[in-house]
Amino acid sequence: MAGSSEEVRFSVPLYTQAEAAGYLDMAPSTLRRWARGYHNKFLNRPDVFGEPLITYLGSPHSPHPSIPFIGLAEGMFLSALRRANVPLQKIRPALELVRQQLGVQHALASRRLYVAGAQLLYEIGDDLGGDDKRETRKLIVLKDGQYVFREVIDRYLTRIEYDDSGNEYARKIDLPGYEVADITVLPGVNFGQPFFIKTGTPLYVVQRDLRAGESVQDVADDYALPVDQVDEVQERIEREAA
Structure with a gap:
């Protein structure tokens, strides 16, 4: 095993x-x-x-x-x-x-x-x-x-x-603290890193681009994600930085 x-x-x-x-x-x-x-x-x-x-x-x-x-x-x-x-x-x-x-x-x-x-x-x-x-x-x-x-x-x-x-x-966790974004964790997928259910995009990729200064709309377009889900990730980044 x-x-x-x-x-x-x-x-x-x-x-x-x-x-x-x-x-x-x-x-x-x-x-x-x-x-x-x-x-x-x-x-x-x-x-x-x-x-x-x-x-x-x-x-x-x-x-x-x-x-x-x-x-x-x-x-x-x-x-x-x-x-x-x-x-x-x-x-x-x-x-x-x-x-x-x-x-x-x-x-x-x-x-x-x-x-x-x-x-x-x-x-x-x-x-x-x-x-x-x-x-x-x-x-x-x-x-x-x-x-x-x-x-x-x-x-x-x-x-x-x-x-x-x-x-x-x-065996599977949907991350807490998100009301809109559907982000999950499976140990055998993406090396256990959280990802968006809709597209499989790793959460850290979206966070990285947002922290680099890209707009919510651009990041959503880049990864074919709903704008409101990306916006919620941005809000959480800002809250953690406050």
Whole structure:
């Protein structure tokens, strides 16, 4: 199976930390903490440790690609938590318990999280104390008699397409943060780099031309892309530069 698109998902670093952060619409410093963990020291209270939450295949401080496709998928769920304004440190205990109960190595990138994660978070919450329980319950709502993820989280998870069998891991991601542009990621296409669904044009090509000063209309014409999709990419570039 070595060299197959199946293996690429887990074992081949495709993205630098900065690239993965950009695709997930977050600050690079946030993604680094998720990928490499952290150790915060304080003068008057115990140190705080955080274990890595997404798959990381690189060396510390390396500028080379270090995040595989499965790590990008794991980051999608964590990015959704940020959008829900829930402090990750407060729900780490619950996430660890959910990962254990789901019983798969990459639980945050598995359909099992989408299907059963909300109910598990509710049940696990009873075993947590104080702030941890309160913050964990903010992730879920009761709907038609069962617990589901809040809409802001569900919107992210529905952008992931999963395998139909086995551990049901992510196999395709539609990038978050875009309302108009249809940009997807497949590990076996374009070396795992995001591309426009309409034409197959790599996202980085459009970004490169826009950053070089070409107009939205010219870039859209060059690659036969809808103007509104290219315009949204330009808006995101400007937002990230602000």
